[in-house]
Amino acid sequence: MRNLLLLFLCGFPFFGFAQGAFNIPKHQIGISYFGETLLHPGVVLSYDHSWKSFLIEKTSKKGKVKDKLYSLEYGVRVGGYNFTRNHTGLFLAPILTMTRTTPKGSFYRMGFQAGGIAKILNAPVFDLANSTSSPGMQDRYLYFMGGFRLGVGKDLSVKHPKLPLKWQLGSSLFFTHPFSSSQLWQNAIELGLTWKIG
Amino acid sequence: MKYKYQFLLLFIPVFLSCEKTDFELSTNSDDFFFIENEGAQMPVWVQGNTNSKKMVILLHGGPGGSSFIFDAFFEAFTRPLEDRYGVVYWEQRSSGTSQGSVDPESLTPEQFEADLSGLLEVLQSQYGMDVAYYLAGISWGGYLGNSWLINSGKQDQIKGWINIVGPHDFKAIANVGRDKLAFYANQQIGYGKEVEAWQEIQEWCASHPTISNTADFLKENQYANQADILMFDSLDMETPPPSLAAQLKFAFDSPFNSNAWLVNLKGIQDSNLIETLFERPLDCSKITIPTLMVGGYFDFVVPAPVLQDQFEQLSATEKSIHILPRSGHGLVGHEATKLVSLMIDFIDF
Structure with a gap:
């Protein structure tokens, strides 16, 4: 019975406020390539504010302690991409992100974003209701945008304390609504850097 | 200080250029624009020899198909036409890579016809009234062309009508x-x-x-x-299946948006369009302009006897029908050379 309890305790994660080996920045700003369907190029700028973080200590059967830092961040993303002869998308979306970081600096993150996207048709638009002889100015359309962001990366400051940088690779899966008579799902690949501030 | 913000003037041409149109007649046109109507933003791509002052407006199949697919994968059909004429690739509402928030209630034959009327007006205003416009409809595009010619009151603005495997009666x-x-x-x-x-x-x-x-x-x-x-x-297959490279190029490096196409198709499926079409036979005796009809002997979708019935209804004095012996419903890919030859004969002579 005592062994069972020990086993249980070994496997039980201990929660605590994040400290120690983890350098938690208050603010982070980032810039990433934003490739809608990979090849439609764009850029996204992001700001994240650290909201909550907690450390989970997990002890393996061999008695090895493994720390994982979970942090909750809120922020905003502003970006755009160009889909030639289709549209240019400009978006602004608040985002809530959960990041899991190891002591070595590797992390993965999941986020939920919701905001707005303006799609600008990047060719002349003839509005048949107004004029068929000259293109009109009604070529910007606003849509609701929502979706997920997944990513992995590495905190370079763990190895190089004077380098407050992270690189990350991820994907944004988002929908724009309305489209046709429902919504359009889009995917973007992101690769970029984040600066840790404060 | 007086000239402090004058540098901003430098940016004005950049913004204005977004609205500029310079669609000039050329032997190698590559003009792209959108038409917007009732919530739909429909891409139009004009390619080829518009300098010939003959333009073929391609009405794609479906409903819900795409004209850009013909441009990308059916070169044996499109390139000879582009060498001689301007070819207008139009993505219909809730079809292909068209955009916008489309009310399913707007997916009616009448609305598709109104879009086509608008497209013709734009082409006439941009390329001139002296250009000879031809309609070429494939499958559902053939039905749309028939319906538009009958109902729009504008068939006198079309020089000739080419109906490729297009029905007039879905029940038939x-x-x-x-x-x-x-x-x-x-x-x-x-x-x-x-x-x-x-x-x-x-x-x-x-x-x-x-x-x-x-x-x-x-x-x-x-x-x-x-x-x-x-x-x-039993079929000729002049057009080989597209290579993986061509498919990837089309999916990732063209104005086409595969996801949008799927959503658009779903929009068509969720609408009452098919139900409407099934109960909406056309009276083709109201078509009076020169007409070329082409069908496939092995076409099970729009069988030759129905095309023959449609042909006999036509009031056009200049009309011909050709049933290609080694073609099915996809005859644009099956006997493209014969089809193009018939079209060129029809347009040029």
Whole structure:
């Protein structure tokens, strides 16, 4: 019975406020390539504010302690991409992100974003209701945008304390609504850097 | 200080350039624009020799298909046309890579016709009234062309009408197609060819002697398209299947958006368009302009006898019909050279 309890305790994660080996920045700003369907190029700028973080200590059967830092961040993303002869998308979306970081600096993150996207048709638009002889100015359309962001990366400051940088690779899966008579799902690949501030 | 913000003037041409149109007649046009109507933003791509002052407006199939697919994958059909004429690739509402928030209620034949009228007006304003405009409809595009010519009151603005496997009566194509399927199912089973697939078709035809609702029509249509593939040995395949590289280029490096196409197709499926079309036969006796009709002998979707019936209705004094012997419903890919030759003869002479 005592062994069972020990086993249980070994496997039980201990929660605590994040400290120690983890350098938690208050603010982070980032810039990433934003490739809608990979090849439609764009850029996204992001700001994240650290909201909550907690450390989970997990002890393996061999008695090895493994720390994982979970942090909750809120922020905003502003970006755009160009889909030639289709549209240019400009978006602004608040985002809530959960990041899991190891002591070595590797992390993965999941986020939920919701905001707005303006799609600008990047060719002349003839509005048949107004004029068929000259293109009109009604070529910007606003849509609701929502979706997920997944990513992995590495905190370079763990190895190089004077380098407050992270690189990350991820994907944004988002929908724009309305489209046709429902919504359009889009995917973007992101690769970029984040600066840790404060 | 007076000139402090004058540098901003430098940016004005950049913004204005977004709205600029300079669609000039050329031997190698590559003009791209959108038409917007009732919530839909529909891309239009004008390519080829507009300098010829002859333009072919391509009406794609479906409903819900794409004209950009012809441009990307059916070069044997499109390139000879582009060498001689301007070719207008128009993505219809809720079709292909068109955009916008489209009310399913707007997916009516009348709305598609209104869009086509608008497209013609834009082309006339941009390229001139002295350009000879031809309509070329493929499958559903053939029905749309027929319907537009009958109802728009503008057929005098079209120099000629090319109907490629386009129906005028959906109930007729369903029932004649069903009979044709039943005939070939018996024949092919007798030959021992693709027995399992043909037996399924045979059984379905036996249990559906008459097609009177859209659910059965859609099933018959599915079998008819399948028969096109089953009769592969009887068809010419001038257009080879697209290479992976071509498909990837089309998916990732063209104005086409595959996701948008799927959503658009769903919009068509969720609408009442098919139900409407099934109960909306056209009276083609109101078509008076020169007309070329082309069908495929092995077309189970729009069988030749229905095209022949449509042909006989036409009031045009200049009209001809050609049933290509080694083509099915996809004759644009099957006997492209013959088709193009017929089109060129029709347009030039």
